Amino acid sequence: MKELALMKGNEAIAEAAIRIGVDAYFGYPITPQSEVLEYLTLQRPEERTGMVILQAESEVAAINMVYGAAGTGKRAMTSSSSPGISLMQEGISYIAGAELPCLIVNVVRGGPGLGTIQPSQADYFQSTKGGGHGDYRLIVLAPASVQEMADYVELGFDLAFKYRNPVLILTDGLIGQMMEKVELPPQKARIEEFDQSWVITGKTPDRERNIITSLNLDPDLQYEHNLKLQEKYRSMNEDVMFERIGCDDAEFLLVAYGSSARICQKVVDIARGRGKKLGLLRPQTLFPFPTDEIARLSRQVKGIMSVELSAGQMVEDVKLAVNGKVPVYHYGMLGGKIHSPEDVLSAVEDKFIGGL
Amino acid sequence: MAKARGAIVVDIERCKGCQVCMVNCPTDTIGMAVEVNGKGYHYAYMENPESCTGCTNCAVVCPDGVITVYRVKQN
Amino acid sequence: MKEITREENLVYRRTPLMTDATLSYCPGCGHGTIHRLIMEVVEEMGIQSETIGVAPVGCAVLAYDFMDVDFSQAAHGRAPAVATGIKRLWPDKFVFTYQGDGDLAAIGTAETIHACNRGENITIFFVNNGIYGMTGGQMAPTTLEGMKSSTSPYGRNNETMGPPYKITELIAQLSGTYYVTRQAVHKPGPVRKAKKAIRKALEIQKEKKGISFIEFVSNCNSGWKMTPNDSNIWMEEHMFPFYPMGDIKVDGKLVKG
Numbered sequence: 001m002k003e004l005a006l007m008k009g010n011e012a013i014a015e016a017a018i019r020i021g022v023d024a025y026f027g028y029p030i031t032p033q034s035e036v037l038e039y040l041t042l043q044r045p046e047e048r049t050g051m052v053i054l055q056a057e058s059e060v061a062a063i064n065m066v067y068g069a070a071g072t073g074k075r076a077m078t079s080s081s082s083p084g085i086s087l088m089q090e091g092i093s094y095i096a097g098a099e100l101p102c103l104i105v106n107v108v109r110g111g112p113g114l115g116t117i118q119p120s121q122a123d124y125f126q127s128t129k130g131g132g133h134g135d136y137r138l139i140v141l142a143p144a145s146v147q148e149m150a151d152y153v154e155l156g157f158d159l160a161f162k163y164r165n166p167v168l169i170l171t172d173g174l175i176g177q178m179m180e181k182v183e184l185p186p187q188k189a190r191i192e193e194f195d196q197s198w199v200i201t202g203k204t205p206d207r208e209r210n211i212i213t214s215l216n217l218d219p220d221l222q223y224e225h226n227l228k229l230q231e232k233y234r235s236m237n238e239d240v241m242f243e244r245i246g247c248d249d250a251e252f253l254l255v256a257y258g259s260s261a262r263i264c265q266k267v268v269d270i271a272r273g274r275g276k277k278l279g280l281l282r283p284q285t286l287f288p289f290p291t292d293e294i295a296r297l298s299r300q301v302k303g304i305m306s307v308e309l310s311a312g313q314m315v316e317d318v319k320l321a322v323n324g325k326v327p328v329y330h331y332g333m334l335g336g337k338i339h340s341p342e343d344v345l346s347a348v349e350d351k352f353i354g355g356l
Numbered sequence: 357m358a359k360a361r362g363a364i365v366v367d368i369e370r371c372k373g374c375q376v377c378m379v380n381c382p383t384d385t386i387g388m389a390v391e392v393n394g395k396g397y398h399y400a401y402m403e404n405p406e407s408c409t410g411c412t413n414c415a416v417v418c419p420d421g422v423i424t425v426y427r428v429k430q431n
Numbered sequence: 432m433k434e435i436t437r438e439e440n441l442v443y444r445r446t447p448l449m450t451d452a453t454l455s456y457c458p459g460c461g462h463g464t465i466h467r468l469i470m471e472v473v474e475e476m477g478i479q480s481e482t483i484g485v486a487p488v489g490c491a492v493l494a495y496d497f498m499d500v501d502f503s504q505a506a507h508g509r510a511p512a513v514a515t516g517i518k519r520l521w522p523d524k525f526v527f528t529y530q531g532d533g534d535l536a537a538i539g540t541a542e543t544i545h546a547c548n549r550g551e552n553i554t555i556f557f558v559n560n561g562i563y564g565m566t567g568g569q570m571a572p573t574t575l576e577g578m579k580s581s582t583s584p585y586g587r588n589n590e591t592m593g594p595p596y597k598i599t600e601l602i603a604q605l606s607g608t609y610y611v612t613r614q615a616v617h618k619p620g621p622v623r624k625a626k627k628a629i630r631k632a633l634e635i636q637k638e639k640k641g642i643s644f645i646e647f648v649s650n651c652n653s654g655w656k657m658t659p660n661d662s663n664i665w666m667e668e669h670m671f672p673f674y675p676m677g678d679i680k681v682d683g684k685l686v687k688g
Contacts, residue, residue: 023520024516024519024520026516052519052520054515054519056512056545057541057542057544057545058541060509060512060541060542061509061512061515061541061542061545062512064505064506064509064512064513064516064542065512065513065515065516065519066516067503067505067506067509067512067513067516068485068503068505068512068513068514068515068516068517068518069516069517069519069520070516071503071513071516071517072516072517072520072521074520076516076520090506091506091509094504094505094506098504200483200501200502200503200517201483201501201521201524202478202479202480202481202482202483202500202501202524202525203479203480203482203499203500203501204480205480209495209499209500209501209502210501210502211495211501211502211503211504212502212503212504213486213495213502213503213504214504215492215493215504217493
């Protein structure tokens with residue numbers, strides 16, 4: 001039987017984490033994601049599933065606790081918001097370098113600096129291009145509803161373990177704070193039997209010691225390691241996810257993710273009501289990016305607009321995918337403000353004048 | 357009284373010639389070789405083997421763990 | 432001599448829990464001795480298959496090449512947080528960090544203090560040689576007043592650079608710490624005492640009584656620009672008065688400081 005609940009996006013992540021049997025959460029309070037840690041501590045998951053919950057002394061410590069926990073082969077996660085995620089970048093780089101699976105949630109707020117606590121999508125570059133030092137990528141999932149917030153926790157861990165790579169859920173204060181109906185996954189036990197061949201458990205006589213490290217002082221080894229990582233990142237393309245809304249006959253295309261995609265869906269509805277063939281491509285994975293799909297659509301449409309709550313970040317990836325075939329525009333809102341469907345529609349009409 | 361006689365075996369190629377064993381030997385058994393090992397270090401050796409009591413002091417202070425110690429009790 | 436060096440007369444050999452890799456440390460450096468003592472205790476307790484180390488950044492960054500137990504490398508200063516993550520998920524395993532003074536007492540101060548305050552059931556091995564060895568002898572939080580380093584070339588000036596501090600006495604004040612002691616490994620007597628302290632620390636971890644913290648005041652003959660034996664004498668004359676040997680907290684009770 002379906003189990004429905006009305007909850008905040010942040011709470012949905014926390015409840016889903018308990019239900020899919022996540023082993024550990026390490027976090028630190030920051031608006032607008034504190035509900036994740038609050039909900040987890042309130043729910044006593046240590047009694048429900050044996051899940052470990054710990055409020056760390058900082059985001060720096062939290063991500064390093066995740067790093068340590070991930071090395072045990074168990075499922076560990078953290079969550080934060082933009083300034084806290086910036087603090088975690090050192091640890092995330094180490095986790096990527098050491099090829100550890102884990103889940104990180106960024107409930108983005110406006111920046112730069114302390115910025116604002118209002119929603120934003122200005123952490124796109126940081127999320128999809130590596131974020132910390134070195135050549136690495138995270139798998140980036142972009143939920144657009146409370147339901148997807150819940151669903152992407154298990155998906156995130158599945159992908160994290162498939163590739164032994166950190167996975168980031170890139171959401172924002174809007175989806176984190178809003179309440180929606182959500183179908184919760186059934187309660188599962190934590191996984192007791194798992195692949196321990198590479199993890200730190202204590203060296204037994206039948207194997208060499210296992211070492212979790214991102215260090216290779218020999219440049220030849222580090223070169224080989226980097227090649228292997230790049231091959232892994234390329235292979236992630238098979239897990240690209242996107243939603244096509246009104247794309248089949250679209251003459252103009254919007255590309256938007258997360259909360260901005262929700263607004264764009266309304267824009268498409270309004271435009272279609274006026275007989276204008278507007279479509280929306282909603283990336284659900286931002287890395288891997290739906291480059292091929294956008295390239296295909298660029299042969300069909302007359303123009304594309306990337307709509308983001310930023311000064312124009314994803315638009316660069318859209319342009320790379322379109323590769324000059326049709327004009328690519330950006331419409332954005334900055335600093336925690338949110339655009340209305342009318343704002344977007346008028347921008348679309350302005351750019352695509354004559355077409356719409 | 358029973359007197360112990362000892363002997364040490366130095367892993368010559370691992371010895372870094374730091375001399376910490378030498379100054380900690382209570383019976384002046386250890387000296388540093390005139391020759392060098394493959395890495396160019398003057399390695400430790402038993403300069404006065406008859407005085408070794410097998411006390412293990414040299415081995416426990418050796419940072420590189422290159423010294424093995426043997427001991428027999430003699431009447 | 433042949434009749435002495437027989438298997439039945441063996442009284443000391445390098446523990447097989449040290450790997451065959453040649454230690455990357457300078458001649459006479461205490462790191463090798465401390466590694467070996469930890470592995471001797473792990474061997475004697477029969478806990479190799481339950482022991483997980485956390486390696487620092489610094490000279491001991493490659494500690495996992497030398498100690499034959501599972502290891503996780505940590506970012507600079509983060510070892511106590513990494514160890515917390517491991518220990519919370521493997522509460523029955525033995526988890527230790529191995530950290531230098533820059534790692535533990537400068538960049539990792541927050542992680543050190545909070546892991547100690549929470550009383551994580553881990554063991555912290557803290558090697559204090561008063562200098563950043565790996566990066567070439569820069570001033571550390573534990574560099575003595577007046578001591579020269581590559582970033583205090585005229586000697587540490589407490590007025591402008593701040594004085595050295597005793598993080599071991601500081602963390603002993605925290606309720607989460609159960610056993611806090613300061614040891615050395617430059618002479619046979621101290622080595623044997625240090626080994627007993629390591630054994631005690633790991634026994635405490637077995638009993639889940641809280642964090643055990645062992646500082647080893649050690650030498651850095653390369654960084655101090657002395658021969659190994661001169662550096663050990665200098666250490667006794669200069670380091671030990673500021674960083675006195677012995678237990679600071681035993682069975683959760685302060686005994687000194």
